[in-house]
Each structure stands twice: as C-alpha cells, then as structure tokens.
Amino acid sequence: MLTSLRMPEVVLTVVGLSVFFVLLILAGRCVRQINQWETALKFTLGKFSGTLEPGLNLVIPGFQNIVKVDMRVRNRDLTQQAVITADNVTAWIDAIIYYKVVDPQKATLNVENYETAIRDRAKVVLRDVAGETKLDELLAHREEIAAKVRAAVEEFVAKWGIHVETIALQDIQLPAQMQEVIAKKAIAERDRQYVVIKSQADLESAKNFAEAARILFESPGAMELRRLEALQNLSGATSKVIFDLARPGGSEVHAAAMAAAMGEHVRVDTKKKESAEPESDQELGIGAPPRTLRQR
Numbered sequence: 001m002l003t004s005l006r007m008p009e010v011v012l013t014v015v016g017l018s019v020f021f022v023l024l025i026l027a028g029r030c031v032r033q034i035n036q037w038e039t040a041l042k043f044t045l046g047k048f049s050g051t052l053e054p055g056l057n058l059v060i061p062g063f064q065n066i067v068k069v070d071m072r073v074r075n076r077d078l079t080q081q082a083v084i085t086a087d088n089v090t091a092w093i094d095a096i097i098y099y100k101v102v103d104p105q106k107a108t109l110n111v112e113n114y115e116t117a118i119r120d121r122a123k124v125v126l127r128d129v130a131g132e133t134k135l136d137e138l139l140a141h142r143e144e145i146a147a148k149v150r151a152a153v154e155e156f157v158a159k160w161g162i163h164v165e166t167i168a169l170q171d172i173q174l175p176a177q178m179q180e181v182i183a184k185k186a187i188a189e190r191d192r193q194y195v196v197i198k199s200q201a202d203l204e205s206a207k208n209f210a211e212a213a214r215i216l217f218e219s220p221g222a223m224e225l226r227r228l229e230a231l232q233n234l235s236g237a238t239s240k241v242i243f244d245l246a247r248p249g250g251s252e253v254h255a256a257a258m259a260a261a262m263g264e265h266v267r268v269d270t271k272k273k274e275s276a277e278p279e280s281d282q283e284l285g286i287g288a289p290p291r292t293l294r295q296r
Contacts, residue, residue: 029061039104040066048109069104073165076115078123083130085138092173093130095146097122097153103161111160118157122167125152135174142169 033056034040040052044064052066059066078095085091099118101107107114129149130138138145150167157164174182216223 030058032057032059032066034068037070037072038068039071040068041104041108042066048105051104067108069101069107071101071104073098073100074115076119078119078126081123081126081130083127085130085135086132087134089135089178090175091130091135091138093126093169094171094173095122095126095149095167095169097167098165099157099162100165101161102163106159106161114157114160114162117160118153118162118164121156122149122153122164125149125156126167128152135178139172142172145169 032040032052034052034054036054038054040057042049042052042057042059042064043066049064057066075096075098078097081093081095083091083093097119101114111117126149129145129152133145146167146169150164153167154164216226
C-alpha cells in the first residue's frame with residue numbers, strides 16, 4: 001500500500017526533471033552568442049529577416065537559423081602564377097591579397113563562397129595585367145602593377161560586398177638564362193657608370209690644373225715658391241734627379257746657384273740651344289769671375 005502511494009511522486013519527479021533538461025537544452029539552442037568582430041544574418045524559414053548585433057541573441061530553433069560573417073581583414077596567399085610578359089618572357093609570380101567584407105548580406109547572398117571567388121578572380125587579373133607588361137617594367141614597377149591589379153579586382157568584387165585592401169607581389173622568379181642575362185646587363189651598366197664618373201673626374205681635374213696653371217702664370221712669385229717647394233721635396237732623395245731650372249727672363253747663373261744650394265742630389269740642366277750640357281761647376285760659372293761679352 002505504501003509503495004503504491006509513492007509511485008506517482010517518483011513518476012512526477014522524473015517527468016519534471018526531463019522537462020527541465022529539455023527546456024534547458026532548448027534555451028541553450030535559442031540563445032546564440034555573436035562576437036564583436038562578427039555580423040550574423042538571421043533567416044526565418046529560409047528567408048532573410050535581418051542582422052544580429054554582437055552579444056546574446058534569441059533564435060527559435062527549427063524556424064530560424066543564422067549565418068556568421070567575419071568582418072576582419074583577411075590575408076590570403078595567391079598560388080604561384082606562371083605568366084608570359086608582353087616581350088614573351090616566362091615568369092612566376094607569388095602574390096598576397098588583403099581584403100575584408102563590408103556588406104555581409106551581399107557576401108552571403110550573391111556568391112556561394114566569396115573567399116574562393118575573390119582568390120580566383122585575383123589570379124586571372126594578375127595574369128592579364130602581367131601579360132600586358134614588359135619584363136623590365138614588371139621588375140622595376142611592382143607597386144604600380146600591384147595597384148593596377150587591385151583596382152581591377154576591386155571593380156569586379158564590389159558587387160559581392162567585398163573591399164580589397166591591397167595586393168602585393170611578393171616574388172618574381174625568372175628562368176636561369178634570363179637571370180644570367182640580367183646579371184650581365186647590370187654589370188655592363190655598372191661599368192658604364194664607372195667610365196662616366198671617371199671621365200667626369202678627369203674633366204674636373206683638368207679644369208683645376210688649367211686654373212692652377214693660369215694663376216701661377218699670372219703670379220711670378222707663386223711660380224717661384226712652387227719651384228722651391230718642388231726642389232725641397234727632391235732634396236731628400238738618394239738618386240739624382242734632373243730638374244730644369246731655366247725659365248723665361250731668368251739667368252743661367254741664378255738658376256745654377258739655386259741648384260747648387262740644394263745639394264749634390266739635384267743635377268741641373270741649363271743648356272742652350274747651341275751649347276751642350278755643362279758637366280762641372282766651372283762650366284756653369286759658379287765660383288768663376290764674370291766674363292765679359294765680346295761685341296761683334
């Protein structure tokens with residue numbers, strides 16, 4: 001009798017617990033969390049019925065479902081593309097694309113998989129733009145080529161609610177033979193620059209020497225000091241050096257005296273057109289009495 005009286009209570013307890021757990025599960029499925037960097041699209045019986053803000057939102061299971069869209073900037077590598085430039089050179093280009101979703105409704109409703117679609121479109125545009133560009137321009141103006149590709153891709157994917165931040169060309173690989181040709185061209189260019197710089201230096205040096213010669217010619221005192229400086233530099237040499245001291249308007253005796261004052265390391269050449277080179281101090285007139293000139 002006691003057992004028959006307690007059975008209804010046990011059944012009610014079990015039923016109550018079952019209902020509680022079912023309601024708890026339903027509540028868990030009804031409450032959906034949306035992160036701050038996400039936007040959720042709500043569909044009621046398959047029809048778009050609005051967007052959900054970040055935080056906790058109520059969704060009726062079985063009647064409503066949501067699709068989350070990441071609104072952050074994404075970067076994706078574009079697989080290496082083999083392109084043929086305008087001057088018929090084969091190159092392999094590695095690129096990377098940065099983009100983000102600006103209209104989650106278009107990105108969800110207008111294209112099945114926007115991430116795959118934008119990568120495929122970027123590959124096609126990259127091949128087309130590189131095919132219209134010569135190799136030298138492709139290597140020298142990467143940023144301009146990448147900007148041109150980005151603009152073409154942006155124009156196409158804007159209807160999907162996607163904005164392309166930038167496209168960067170990471171690497172451009174060339175055949176081995178073409179790399180050797182480019183290296184030889186670079187070496188030739190460096191040699192040309194060296195010759196041009198050296199010739200400019202020689203020209204400036206010649207101009208400086210010409211200016212120095214003009215100044216020395218206009219200033220006899222400066223010329224004399226330059227001669228004395230040269231003789232002083234030669235005075236410490238161990239070998240004999242022939243130095244011509246003859247100059248316009250100067251006397252042979254004065255020149256020989258200057259040479260004798262410098263020491264025996266310097267050999268003086270003061271010969272005239274009709275006379276041979278003197279070999280002794282007597283012939284030079286050093287220490288000898290002055291000779292009178294005969295009048296014809």
